[in-house]
Amino acid sequence: MKVVQKITSPLDCPAFIAAHRQNPQDFTRRRQLTFKNLVLFLLNQPRTALQTELDQFYRVLNQASTETQMVTAQAFCKARKKLNPEVFESLNRLLQQQIDCFGLRQKWLGLRVLAVDGSTVHLPLESTMATFFGSHSGFPMARLSTLYEVADGQTLHSLIVPLTVGERDCAHLHLEHLPADSLTLFDRGYPGHWLFALFAQQQRHFLMRLPCGYNAQVKAFLHSGQVEDTQLFVANHPEARLFCSEAGVDPASQIELRLIRVELANGESEVLLTSLLDREAFPAEVFAELYHRRWGIETDFRRLKQTLTLDNFSGRSVTAVKQDFHAAQLLKNLALLMQHLLQPVIEQRHKGRKLRWKVNFTQGVSRLKNTLVELLVRHCAQGLSNVLALMAKSLSAVRSGRSFARQRKRAASRGCEGYKPTR
Template structure:
């Protein structure tokens, strides 16, 4: 599997190691807990007692018949402080590049459909957590944000930041990771003129849900009874113009956008705004369905929090929390990719069944425990 080989080669690359360690002298001595072994251990879903997890890990790694204490929990804690959490982000970027190269992406009317959304996670009760991430109701909490592919479930970019960082600020940070020819879906907490202008500046497309009372133009559109309209939006308030300046866009510029009215089953109307102005290529009736696909990112947060036990951190430092978060994102992406690659095999095996069979994600992640070590460490046949 070329994708697995690519990750393995990264973990053995001296330049990659040098980039993702804290100090030049880190991971230079010959020890059992090498850079590669440390990364693999964190990917291997450590959830129970740390020493037990380490003993099991090295039994599998060394193909031993019984467990023994090769590395102590104290040594692991010391070693992980030398590892930058960004290592898992870099490995995920390599994974995403491999998926692109293999032509596995799905498109909608020529565009990759992505979604951005945020969440929060409770952190270990440590003073360092509150100092760095902040708190809510006296408990340390971090803000999460993801850039997510709604077709294959892959997380392209993820953030774990202090709770005071807003969702729109996170969206700004995701923009640098948007692929060309993509459409990004946002819920109604994100619209803002500076974000509209940023998308136009970077020649990227979006579809957002607007609060019904967003501004006078939206109120007038709702009263008009029109199904759609194309309008120019401007930063009409001093605060909005300040946000534009801070984001690096022209505060006096206007952005041409398209409004879409969607009638809900409840009889209420919601308004979508998009940069897709071509009515022939993107007729009005396609937007309700494509916007509904944004719910995939809500499901993905449930995967992280429930199946991957996101709040069960393997350490109590800020570094450990960041490592665990990004390691679980990478593990989730690997599991979803393997699920996607196995689906044709399962369909062929059960082709005579009435119902379509699918890989169970929870079972797949469970089976990756320790198996992932073999996939990333053992030589893979080239033929």
């Protein structure tokens, strides 16, 4: 409950409001759509018709027995233009600080395991979207990138940027948000000498997969048959040296890194590269399972796009898209925090079962619709207890070790933007 109170307390603070409004005169008059109400409404994930969502929101907010039209959809669209989307990023930072303060982080051999990855999302079919974010195959599209905590699923930092900003550029922007005692996982789209040098410069650790033909060193390592080797990496290619200069690191720097061979079940080999050089503290055999944990960030994008229907934006402006994206990240983090706190209770309750069980994320988020508004406004301990009890009864079995070939059964559908589902 203290975490919830910490999240909502800044919403009434004049300094916080001033820092997250678009203009000095915004939110200075007392109206139904106050700064706090606007933030809470967007956090409540309006995905159906706006007027329906608004009427339901104010019924819950005012504890009324019936719905009345307190605010029109047109008034909401006008008010949201005053709100800086960064407000949800600030609230998420407060949430992460509270998780740190309560000691809820899990570590792997003394390190917090993070992951960085990117994706894309289709945007409303507006010319302003294509102009700002860019387009692909004629459809407006934006690039997403997140810094993700593997153990508990929390998103520490997220970006929604134009397509011209590459995934590796986004990784650079995430670096300042890395905790000191962390190890970051990357897939094979990220390796670059400038990134190796930045991690060395900031005294942070990483583990990433390398393409088998990344450079002559990697090819020679594969042919040698060795399980692991420690080598010096330098930027020999002119383009690699240019990237180093642009990133603000010395192109002539030599970085000592560790190569690790992993044999896959299909007989193929993959190569991992890490800055963890201590072979006694971090033996080679632990890295295959560790790298596999990166898959959590892939399923996290699925949560955003499928469960939270991210591409069903509540507005058609750049500001609206950014607001919805960062609000969805904060809601997802709150839901996963509740799941994380419930997990020991669930495991104790089902310890005699063959499979491990966890809270079903879709059901967990569904329980928070409108209920989260009450929890954030009235801080009701009984209400929170009821929500947690409902979540604890909506479980899914964890079936580890399963593997399926990726295949697309039908063409991707973007739906019909002219219609919204009923609630």
